[in-house]
Amino acid sequence: MELSDEKKQLIEEVGIHLEERANLSPLASRIYALLILSSYDGMSFEKIVNTMQASKSSVSSNINVLLQLHFIEYYTKPGDRKRYFRTSDFxxxxxxxxxxxxxxxxxxxxxxxxxxxxxxxxxxxxxxxxxxxxxxxxxxxxxxxxxxxxxxxxxxxx
Amino acid sequence: MELSDEKKQLIEEVGIHLEERANLSPLASRIYALLILSSYDGMSFEKIVNTMQASKSSVSSNINVLLQLHFIEYYTKPGDRKRYFRTSDFxxxxxxxxxxxxxxxxxxxxxxxxxxxxxxxxxxxxxxxxxxxxxxxxxxxxxxxxxxxxxxxxxxxx
DNA sequence: TAGTTAGTTCGTTTCATATCGAACTAATCA
DNA sequence: TGATTAGTTCGATATGAAACGAACTAACTA
Missing domain, CATH: 1.10.287 (Helix Hairpins)
Incomplete structure (x- = not known):
């Protein structure tokens, strides 16, 4: 659940870059950076909330922005209500x-x-x-x- | 003192573009757009204030930003206290x-x-x-x- | 020297936007 | 059916930046 310092810092760096270049909110930028730097399996909504230490509502709205822009996508696992998010293939x-x-x-x-x-x-x-x-x-x-x-x-x- | 509608609209369009691309404040973007679209003689501080319908203080601080970034420059005329601003040569x-x-x-x-x-x-x-x-x-x-x-x-x- | 003018400073106000939290919905599970 | 869980909605709060206005400075001018 805890990220390494290296990863934390890289999320910050990539996040700021995305904020400037892609006009995303700080949290959307960090979430996107997190997913860029994570495995292709992606992360559940809940895990993103915990990792980012942000409220569910903020994560929800920012994830929806990223989905609409096709920056990220999600998939589900059979017999598992959760959604898993990852960077979109392309x-x-x-x-x-x-x-x-x-x-x-x-x-x-x-x-x-x-x-x-x-x-x-x-x-x-x-x-x-x-x-x-x-x-x-x-x-x-x-x-x-x-x-x-x-x-x-x-x-x-x- | 009054701008044509064509010029007004173009200032708006170029202004928004500069806001997005150059990370300038709205007023700085409009002032810069105005000077891009004006003659090489430039405009005095006072004329910019009147044309933009903005306060002297806002114009002052935004002009200073544009000067620092070397987006604009100024010159003076002998026997005339005013400063004239224009887009920098390059x-x-x-x-x-x-x-x-x-x-x-x-x-x-x-x-x-x-x-x-x-x-x-x-x-x-x-x-x-x-x-x-x-x-x-x-x-x-x-x-x-x-x-x-x-x-x-x-x-x-x- | 007194008055005027060009432009600056700085504290205040306004405005936009990000984030939050509590209440809610809809699906799943026991 | 009642309880739990995943995620959403929406009104409230917080934060930061932009623009403002009144008071000021410094230079010129009559």
Whole structure:
């Protein structure tokens, strides 16, 4: 029931990272980190409550968020009412898809900004155009790379 | 003094994007968006206060944050006490440097997680290794790309 | 020197969001 | 059927951050 110090600290570190990158609440981040660092068998709701020292209600709502985002999944054992949670099979794929969306959104914004400045602040646009287009093509490249990797992951799945 | 509806809406859109991506407060994000979408001459403190309909104190502290992060800079005109703020010359470069750091951090975390699971959850590690290594090399590639673009920007500066 | 102006400081207020706990539901068990 | 258990719901509390406003400083100006 007690975690090693090494694991505790790693949960904290990964948790903070997830908070920042995935916009999850602190507890959701810690739970997700815990499951990332645990065996593929997963953990029961109760065990998560005890390990995290958090209330049942907090764990319940945060687990539901993680389920909705498809970051985790659950399974049941015959003759056992409990649900067992684990990281979803392809959570790295989800992470990358989110990154792709975020980059695409960034690209759309940059394009809008450049367009607006070309129309309304021509002097500024001229000054920044070369860097702006460099940035645009950089974003395009990154999106391409990510999609490429996603198709490779798709192959792995089969 | 009044902004066009088009500009207002774009400030909102870019502002929300900056809030999410750059971890800036709402007002800091809006001020930064305003300056991104304004002429290279920049805007005085007073004009920013009026345009944003925010208090002097809020504008003051948020501008100082943006200055510290080198997202914006200011200049003065001889015989004019006011300070004029504009986006810093190479703010896109700063953006990319931040992205590079964030990717490097992500890579270090993923490596730590993989290492931990290899030691403590061998079954899970085996199951996820191929995807994990694919992800690792993907992150490496992205970091490489970003550094490459940064050196190209460096060339532009000269 | 007295008045004005640009911008800052700092204590207070407002607001959002995370977590909690007690009461509840629905399924299982004896 | 009555008791137990797994998990949810929902109103209350706590915490932290953002924005505010009044008072202040420091520089200029008449």
């Amino acid at each position: 959570y790295l794929k989800n992470t990358m898809e989110q990154q792709a969306h975020s980059l695409e959104k960034a690209l759309r914004i940059v394009q809008k900004v450049n367009h607006f400045n070309a129309d309304h602040n021509p002097e500024k646009f001229k000054k920044e155009r070369s860097m702006g287009s460099l940035y645009e093509s950089h974003l395009n490249e990154q999106i391409e790379r990510i999609n490429h990797t996603l198709t490779e992951i798709e192959k792995l799945k089969q | 703010y896109l470069k700063n953006t990319m440097e931040q992205q590079a750091h964030s990717l490097e951090k992500a890579l270090r975390i993923v490596q730590k997680v993989n290492h931990f699971n290899a030691d403590h959850n061998p079954e899970k590690f085996k199951k996820e290794r191929s995807m994990g290594s694919l992800y690792e090399s993907h992150l490496n590639e992205q970091i490489e790309r970003i550094n490459h673009t940064l050196t190209e920007i460096e060339k532009l500066k000269q």
